[in-house]
Amino acid sequence: MRITALAGGVGGARFLRGLLDHLDSRPTDPSGGPHEVTVIGNTADDVTLHGLRICPDLDTVMYTLGGGIHPEQGWGRAGETFGVADELRAYGAEPQWFTLGDRDIATHLMRTRMLGLGYPLSSVTEALCARWQPGVRLLPMSDDPIETHVVIDDPEGEPADDGTPAVKAVHFQEWWVRLHAAVPARQILAVGIEQAKPAPGVLEAIADADVVVLPPSNPVVSIGTILAVPGLRDAIRATKAPVVGVSPIIGGAPVRGMADACLTAIGVETSAAAVADLYSDFLGGWLVAPGDADSKMPEGVTLKAVPLLMSDAEATAAIARAALDLATELR
Amino acid sequence: MRITALAGGVGGARFLRGLLDHLDSRPTDPSGGPHEVTVIGNTADDVTLHGLRICPDLDTVMYTLGGGIHPEQGWGRAGETFGVADELRAYGAEPQWFTLGDRDIATHLMRTRMLGLGYPLSSVTEALCARWQPGVRLLPMSDDPIETHVVIDDPEGEPADDGTPAVKAVHFQEWWVRLHAAVPARQILAVGIEQAKPAPGVLEAIADADVVVLPPSNPVVSIGTILAVPGLRDAIRATKAPVVGVSPIIGGAPVRGMADACLTAIGVETSAAAVADLYSDFLGGWLVAPGDADSKMPEGVTLKAVPLLMSDAEATAAIARAALDLATELR
Known part of the structure; x- marks a missing residue:
């Protein structure tokens, strides 16, 4: 089974961890084939600081699935130290509101060096994943800077x-x-998004998927931006695969992060239904929390209510299973 | 008194520490004026690793005089940690034979970023020294890569x-x-040295000096390379200031480092006299160790024998004092 997921940072990565845990428990799909998961990662919150190119969402997915993440925090490296950051501060280097850990800096040094040599971000990401072995194919949404x-x-x-x-x-x-x-x-x-092209493999991963999944990532600055890469939304509309999503909003508030501030900015209510509406042109199934079971869905969207708090590995795997089950219903 | 010194890494930096300690003990020169020390640092062992521009000799001088050096080692930062280096190794990043400390990396990030923005190395060095306050004006021998x-x-x-x-x-x-x-x-x-120009201020610091000092730095790859920057040796020949040097060789062996391997490469004997010979076209005075007191000096070079082991701060300050005293004799 070929699963293609769009993902932002912490929320998306945690969901994907649950998805892999679930798939590990059933190593082949019903037809006996292996699972292949492709993740299309958001790159629009990438930033260059201290001369280092930083891709927070790609790294969060890579570290989370590769076993290097700070588990409580959900971003950054476990066992992180801050020797470089302390010194940068002593030099008065700006900005001081973004603190880079030493372990994390090694990733950024590798990336910055490869980009400087002319490798596209997709190749750089593949090279970094060669170490982390995240168990998915991780593609940036675009090689172009956005x-x-x-x-x-x-x-x-x-x-x-x-x-x-x-x-x-x-x-x-x-x-x-x-x-x-x-x-x-x-x-x-x-x-920069108007001029951007999807990274190699992105459109194919959507077209050839058996299921397309939207994890509970930020609907504006993560999923919304991925969908805004020219050609990407059209590919999702056109794919024959069912598209199922997990609401990032439970009872009128984001599960984590500050998605409400982003939704307000684009004039959208912070509710599971309003987010489904943003995806109504391609969405097949929508998982909401039990308290949102009466959400009014856009026409053609199948709603299913299940517990959505990713409180532990088991609960998260159950959400992923529910998403795949919903896709099977829709197929 | 305006003192201009050429310097390589550890040996040069330790001598300069002793020079400043000596000058601190007599805060004004005999005429009542302040001391001004300019250091022309070797940049020919600079190297780019992991995308970072590293200037080992400039940094050794800056850290040593600014109080950040690892005191026993003589290079690198005190209290250094290696979080980044461990991770770079985990990524398989080459080269693995050069280990960068976290604190040190912050300096290289600052430098690499500023160079990338188009600042010349001399401006970058000045900016880094604004933090370290080394008590000298530290000039790279050239802004051009060598x-x-x-x-x-x-x-x-x-x-x-x-x-x-x-x-x-x-x-x-x-x-x-x-x-x-x-x-x-x-x-x-x-x-790259044929195309290089002395950095701004270098030739002036030699022409306007009251004393020019050669610390016991490597005569081939440190002092020798500084002298090979076009125009620099001519400026030392032309200055009216006495030029005094401290032998880096004691009894046929380098005080530290592997200067013998470098001297052999250029067909020069490892002896205090042979090194003086390399400088015979401008050298006025030469400090050697007591055991080398019978060294045959080139014509016009005044030899003086004093203990040359920089075993502690006091001994090092005494060597610096002897060098300045010898310059006074020559003036």
């Missing part, structure tokens, strides 16, 4: 003549990490 | 038709660190 920027009010800027407050754009990471998404996002822009 | 390569036998190469064994060139660091200079150097080449 960066999410967030337009926020600029209290120090001059208001326009008509009184409109001044705004400024900051990198998504600055809004997310430094400002904790607490400053309202006036607009969320994926800079 | 790399010492060493020609060694290549046992895996095809011999020439006439039976001449095959050779290959390796970066100086590979010969020094990986091969411990134990493989004979057929030739030592400063690649």
Whole structure:
């Protein structure tokens, strides 16, 4: 069975860990074939800091599935140290709101060096995964640089003549990490996305899939941005595979992260139904939490209510199983 | 008193520490003016590893004088950790014979980033020194990239038709660190030096000096390479300041390091007198160890014998004092 999943960072990675755990418990599909999981990872929160190219979502998936993740935190490396970061601070290096661990820096050094030599991000990611053996084929959504920027009010800027407050754009990471998404996002822009192409293998992985899965990743800045890569959404609309998704919203609040701040920015309600609506042009099945069982689904979307809290490995594997079962129903 | 010193790595840095300690004990010169020390640092053992631009000699001087050096080792940072290096090894990153510490990597990240933005090495060095406050003005000998390569036998190469064994060139660091200079150097080449220009301020620091000092640095790959920067040796010949040097050789062996392997490569005997000979066109005074007091000096060079082992801070300051006293005699 060929499973293709789109994924952002922590939430997506945890779901994928559960998916692999579930698949491990049934090593072949009903027809006796092996499972092949392809993950299309979000790269729009990538950022260059201290001269290092950092791909937070790809790394979170790679570390989580490869056994290197900080388990409680959900991002960054287990057993991390901060020798480099302490020194960068002593030099007064900016920005100081993003702290890179030493172990993590080694990954960024490898990536930055390979990119500098001209390798595309997809090749770099494959090379890094050769060490981590995540058990999936991890593809960046695009080899082209795409960066999410967030337009926020600029209290120090001059208001326009008509009184409109001044705004400024900051990198998504600055809004997310430094400002904790607490400053309202006036607009969320994926800079560079119009010119971007899907990375090699991405469209094929969607077209050839037996199931396409949307884990409970951020519907705006993770799944939403992946879908905005030219050609990608069309491929999902066109695939014969059922598309099933897991709601990132439970009872009107994000399971984790600050998806509500992103949904508000694009004028969408923070609810399981509203997120399903964003995917209504291709979504076949939608898993929601029991409390959201009365969500009104877009036409043609099959709703199923199951416990959605990824509280431990078993619970997470059960969600993944429910997603695959729903896909089987739809097939 | 304006003192200009040429310097390589560990030996030069330790001597300079002693020089500053000595000057601290007499905060003004005989005429009542302040001391100003300019150090022209060797950059020909610079190397790019893991995408990081590393300047071992400049950093050794900066860390030693700025209080960050690993005191016993003489290079690298005190309290160093190796989180990044362990991970790079796990990725199989080459080369594995050069281990970078985490604290040190922060310096290289700062430097690599600034060079990437177009700042010349002299500006980068000044920026790094703004943190370390080494108490000297530290100038790279050149802003242009110069790399010492060493020609060694290549046992895996095809011999020439006439039976001449095959050779290959390796970066100086590979010969020094990986091969411990134990493989004979057929030739030592400063690649790029013909096209290089002295960094801003270098020629002026020599012309305007009251004393020019050669610490006991490697006479081939440190002092020798600095002197080979076009215009630099001529400036030392032309300066009105006395030029005094400290022999890096005591009783036929290097005080530390593997200068003998370098001297052999250029066909020069490992002796205090033979090194003085290399500098005979500008040298005014030469400090040797008591056991070398009968060294035959080139014409016009005043020899003085004093204990030369930099065994502790006091002994090192005494050597620096002897060098300045010898310069005073010559003036």
